[in-house]
């Protein structure tokens with residue numbers, strides 16, 4: 001099995017843990033309504049995905 005060459009130092013472990021989820025991975029801004037949404041998912045705010053409306057949402061512009 002693949003195996004790490006050496007043990008991670010305590011400092012590196014601490015650094016790694018402290019950096020956990022500093023910026024939410026997969027959370028992006030919707031190009032349509034600029035609301036925070038999960039990447040590769042239909043935007044819950046406007047229902048858009050890849051530049052087209054996929055689900056029907058009551059929107060106010």
Ligand SMILES: [Zn+2]
Pocket residue numbers: 030031032033034035043044045046047048
């Ligand atoms: Zn949107």
